[in-house]
Amino acid sequence: MSLSYHVPKEDDEPMLGHLARFIEVNNDVPKFRMPDQPLTEQAASSIIRSELRLDGNPDLNLASFVTTEVDDACLHLMMKNLNKNLVDTSQYAHSNEIQDRCINILANLFHAPSTEEGSAVGTATVGSSEAIMLGGLALKWRWRAKQAAKHGKKIEEITTRCNLIFSAAVHVSVLKLCRYFDIDVRMIPLEEDSYTLNIDQVIAQCDENTCGVLAILGTTLTGEFEDIKRLNGALLKLKHDKRLDIPIHVDGASGAMIAPFVFPEIEWDFRLEQVRSINTSGHKYGLVLPGLGWVIWRGKEDLPEDLIFHVNYLGIDEPTFNLNFSRSAANVIAQYYQFLRLGMDGYQRIMQISINNATYLADSLASIGDDLFLIRSQNDRPSLPMVAFSLNPGKKLQFNETVLVQRLKECGWIIPAYTLAANANHITVCRIVVRETFTRNIASILLEDIRLVLIRLANEYGHRELADLLQMSDKNKHHQHRRSKQHDDKVKSHTDKSKHKQTVHIIC
Ligand SMILES: Cc1ncc(COP(=O)(O)O)c(C=O)c1O
Numbered sequence: 001m002s003l004s005y006h007v008p009k010e011d012d013e014p015m016l017g018h019l020a021r022f023i024e025v026n027n028d029v030p031k032f033r034m035p036d037q038p039l040t041e042q043a044a045s046s047i048i049r050s051e052l053r054l055d056g057n058p059d060l061n062l063a064s065f066v067t068t069e070v071d072d073a074c075l076h077l078m079m080k081n082l083n084k085n086l087v088d089t090s091q092y093a094h095s096n097e098i099q100d101r102c103i104n105i106l107a108n109l110f111h112a113p114s115t116e117e118g119s120a121v122g123t124a125t126v127g128s129s130e131a132i133m134l135g136g137l138a139l140k141w142r143w144r145a146k147q148a149a150k151h152g153k154k155i156e157e158i159t160t161r162c163n164l165i166f167s168a169a170v171h172v173s174v175l176k177l178c179r180y181f182d183i184d185v186r187m188i189p190l191e192e193d194s195y196t197l198n199i200d201q202v203i204a205q206c207d208e209n210t211c212g213v214l215a216i217l218g219t220t221l222t223g224e225f226e227d228i229k230r231l232n233g234a235l236l237k238l239k240h241d242k243r244l245d246i247p248i249h250v251d252g253a254s255g256a257m258i259a260p261f262v263f264p265e266i267e268w269d270f271r272l273e274q275v276r277s278i279n280t281s282g283h284k285y286g287l288v289l290p291g292l293g294w295v296i297w298r299g300k301e302d303l304p305e306d307l308i309f310h311v312n313y314l315g316i317d318e319p320t321f322n323l324n325f326s327r328s329a330a331n332v333i334a335q336y337y338q339f340l341r342l343g344m345d346g347y348q349r350i351m352q353i354s355i356n357n358a359t360y361l362a363d364s365l366a367s368i369g370d371d372l373f374l375i376r377s378q379n380d381r382p383s384l385p386m387v388a389f390s391l392n393p394g395k396k397l398q399f400n401e402t403v404l405v406q407r408l409k410e411c412g413w414i415i416p417a418y419t420l421a422a423n424a425n426h427i428t429v430c431r432i433v434v435r436e437t438f439t440r441n442i443a444s445i446l447l448e449d450i451r452l453v454l455i456r457l458a459n460e461y462g463h464r465e466l467a468d469l470l471q472m473s474d475k476n477k478h479h480q481h482r483r484s485k486q487h488d489d490k491v492k493s494h495t496d497k498s499k500h501k502q503t504v505h506i507i508c
Helices: 015-028 041-052 072-081 093-109 128-151 172-180 199-205 228-242 330-366 401-410 440-460 464-475 477-498
Strands: 121-125 163-167 184-188 210-216 248-251 275-281 293-297 309-311 318-320 373-375 386-391 417-419 428-433
Touching: 015 041, 072 330, 093 121, 093 293, 093 330, 121 128, 121 330, 128 172, 128 210, 128 248, 128 275, 128 293, 163 172, 163 199, 172 184, 184 199, 199 228, 210 228, 228 248, 330 373, 330 386, 330 440, 386 401, 401 417, 401 428, 401 440, 440 464
Parallel strands: 163 184, 163 210, 210 248, 248 275
Antiparallel strands: 121 293, 275 293, 309 318, 373 386, 386 428, 417 428
């Protein structure tokens, strides 16, 4: 029996003593203006820690793709380097060298055409959102320069707006890019049973003002990979037939740190001619704490020179192409640490385990209560390790997904319920993101909590038969271990067959 709210972390324990001593101070500290007098370090930190204890446990936050844990050596490196400002290349030349190495490692991973060793083009950002803004700006600038050349005008004389094409499954950061930087939105709706980019519709929407198509490697809604290879083929045909050369930006916020390790045979990156830039989040499956993102361009010609500013405030010429100027070097250093520490093999193992655990979770959910859930994610095809599921409308239940996740929240599990985008926005899904910290054991505890919550809901809402059915499945629990083993064998044989490269399988 689970339904357990998590216990405080070990390092929270000693503070109870401190807390008691500072309760009086705490009561007097104003909330919305600075206290008149300084507090002691202990008093200030106790007050803050006592309140932060009420935050959710990041490990039980199954809504988020963001990394919540790194090893002690990584944490130590971060702490030691928090005080370095990455933009100050003269002072922190070695931190900048590390940033360059990460950019080259990623460019390599994404098959950027090999030029001179160490000459890859890209930058670190706060996250994928900033990276998408920079990628989008480069598309807009290139489009404007091409239009100017085509019509024999100066760049500033190009006053028409360009448009960007993408599916309705995009993350809000893409909509922000368009609104903040005056780009027309050409959004392709989803369909009742298809939640990724419709490529025929993309081609129908392309015109001479299209600055690019944004394709997602792992959508936020269902984790599916959009078919970037097919998109590339269709755009090449368009280039050939209509002389429209339309580049692709890949939003690989999560997927770009999964596909190279687990699905190396899928072509989605710079192997495809029209792919000009790729963003990813270091703080998602890059396995670094927030906030770190990356944007990588195919080559120098894809990042227009006049987007880069050169300043000398800090003593030497510093080229800068970011939305923010100052930022700590700590996350970039942590990323380099993870690259060295884990290597290709380490990333491959971690991502494969997460994929296996997501498949296990999806299979197990699908077997609860006689098709009670519909699985909306695609765990039998390359996709992110996440499970998106809905209550089966055919069951005519009196409670919905929102009620279900609210009840699970009472047990400490943070699982969002949200609607898909137009034209599939009548479908509500719950999402469980599987990350490194989500082990098979945690999956089993969660599954048991879901079953128990469902029994309560079924009883409360008068679904007696369902309650009995779910109760019965408790008696079958001793089969669970066997099912988990069978599941692993199934995943193993599937991945063995579909891989060119030999894969190490770890069962956790
Ligand atoms: C597909 C996709 N793109 C972009 C983003 C934004 O990423 P970040 O939070 O790193 O800014 C997300 C966040 O989840 C995402 O899922």
